[in-house]
Amino acid sequence: MSPSTVNVFVVSLDTRSERRFDLHITVEQLKAKLELITGVPVPNQQISVCDGNDESHIVVGLDEDNRSLGFYGVRDWQILKVTDTNPSVSLTGQLTDVSQVEKFELSKEAYAERQDSVLAYKQRNKVGRFAPKVESANTPVPRVDIPVGSRCEVESAEDNFHKRGTVRFVGQTAFAPTGIWVGIEYDEPIGKNDGCVQRQQYFTCGPSHGVFVRPDRVLIGDFPPEEIDFDDEEL
Template sequence: MASGLQIQGDESVLLRVTHSNLKSFSADIRFSLQITVESVKEKLWRKCGTSVNSMGLQLYDDTNTKISDLTDNSRPFGFYSPLDGYRLHVIDLDPASVTSGGWLEDTSLVEKYSISEEAYEKRDGTFRKFKGKLTSQNPSTPGNKLGDRCEVEPGEKRGTVKFVGLAENLAPGYWVGVQYDEPLGKHDGMVKGVRYFDCPPLHGAMVRPDKVKIGNYPERDLFEVDEI
């Protein structure tokens, strides 16, 4: 081991990091050779959850041969002569650690959240209530199916439902994407860089459910005139 290693400038190495408890954990992380072993542990703590005081470190070369145990927290990391491509192995020494027992990897060990039907029915803003609201606008038709004909207020603009759901880049709550029969919209189904549906340019609109009526709304005849 080269205890007299001279570290120049801001030299750093790119190492593959593995963990004793997290079998699926593998990350390529760059470390400065000037920081202490304790600082290396602090950086790894943020990555894998093992506390600094419970962490042991082993350095392996590119042939998977162990080079050394990093036992002195006060030494600069470069003292142990790591090179690009080497592996830094984290050993969690705490039997009660959050990483032990597979809790962070095996989702079957996690208690699942559940809610009763009664409690769900009392909640506002659920998708079930949204669907019911659309259906109540015209009980004879399903109110949430893609392809349903609709009419949008204001303006009695007719079209086809092309999207129903959340649109996080617009505003909270549910939205209905409509393809108008005529170029009365604002886009082609893409809004703020997110594509919600496809339609011809200026035929698309994203509107709130209370503006949409579902029903038998055929396309208007372009040559239709009022009787005199």
């Protein structure tokens, strides 16, 4: 038994929708329904049947008002493309045409004075170009005359407590943005790491034997290892 209705897509310059129509209605009756859907007046409608996958491929035109929709062999999920032949007298295209819309423009000076803008947010939170300036990567690195492998003693605030060890690293690090750091392997486990800071290994030594200090705290010389008797400090 042949179907009495058909499901199609109705497309115009401003609309696109899915509709069901009786195949026995005439093209004239269809146009009356399509005017309510698309806003295109009946006298100005030109209806084309297109393949569902290609709106530009016209299968047939509904040219005779007294013919039924079924006469043209319209199938499910095809497209009824409604073209306005006289758009100057209707609203067709006005919903998508922004050429006549007055644009709101704000001068740079007025925008800079607003407190609810993205610019104001960036200024308040020091984001982007308003962020604090860091030392450029091209800034010359001061020369430090501390040879890797040399014996050294690190400045200590405790009297008669000598922090002695061997220089294992001299250079810039990822954990500090500027300046030179000296990595030292202590003779005793009085350090803070094993040469690794923030998952980056700068040198290798035993646990708690490594430390990083600024160059001005390091004294280079022929310092023999000095054993620290930790047992004397235990009760």
